[in-house]
Amino acid sequence: MPHHADFAPHDHAACISTALHAADAACAARGAQLTPVRRRTLEILLESHAALGAYDLLARLATDGFGAKPPVAYRALNFLVDQGFAHRIEGLNAFVACARPGTDHAPAFMICRTCGTVAEADSDPGVGLRDKAASAGFQIEQTVVEAQGLCPDCQPGAAA
Amino acid sequence: MPHHADFAPHDHAACISTALHAADAACAARGAQLTPVRRRTLEILLESHAALGAYDLLARLATDGFGAKPPVAYRALNFLVDQGFAHRIEGLNAFVACARPGTDHAPAFMICRTCGTVAEADSDPGVGLRDKAASAGFQIEQTVVEAQGLCPDCQPGAAA
DNA sequence: ATATGTGATGTTATACTATTACAAGGCTTT
């Protein structure tokens, strides 16, 4: 039973509700508030396996009756990122829901340039970087590891 | 004698002129034109071990008598990136000169959050990512690997 | 020597991404 770290199909409704409940629980445990805007923002991210820009998100939030100004979206997104429920994709100036909330991880992403799907790898592939950093005396605090390319479905000769 | 892949001091004037001549040669070999704006842009990047934003660069170019509108900077930067003489640092929306022009490489960067220095690692630390991608059936075209943290000089207790 | 094509540069305008600063509301604690 694969989690969706890869590009395999899965029960999307279930994965959304699981993630949402995990977030509820984590917030309760930490004393953080998963307010309506924040919860809805997470839900929107979870509905898409592609990364969403802050303004795309904002448009959807506005439709749902929330504020329509940029800070509304950025605040919710920053909250989710801080809590580890979402990640920022630097290469796209966009955001995705975290594929394994609750675990402390240094994520790596595979981003399809055709369909925009973003898959989160389930362990830190930047291992080699740690060795380099250690030998240079550099103290790593955060890593960004992103690969752009073609997902299985978008490669020439891919099954429809 | 280390190249400046790490944070060690080095003969900066020499490293600039070497890089500039390497770029001249590479352009000649490829039929690309290292025009005055482009050459000056590379020179400016080489003078700094920190990443420069497009608008910082633009201001310096304007001082030197080149055009002062954004496309002037972005075009020169894109040229340098295309030719492999510079890299874009996604995490900073900024650019650095390439530490090893002419070699075909998937760069990885260590970015000091205090002094802004950017060091380019001299081999691909994203190796683990390739395995992940292979098993997911994802075809990598390009990678972004960036670590943020503290360089040796900026760590608590670093020598002045 | 003219005409044509190509690539580089310059400029205008605009789009996209993100933050600062301030006003207002809800909740808890005192």
Add this chain to the structure above:
DNA sequence: AAAGCCTTGTAATAGTATAACATCACATAT
């Protein structure tokens, strides 16, 4: 009721990037 804290809403602005069009320089072909 007052004070403090957090969250939301809004206005204004800052920072990053590109599209579209005009022009110029140079090379080549006529």
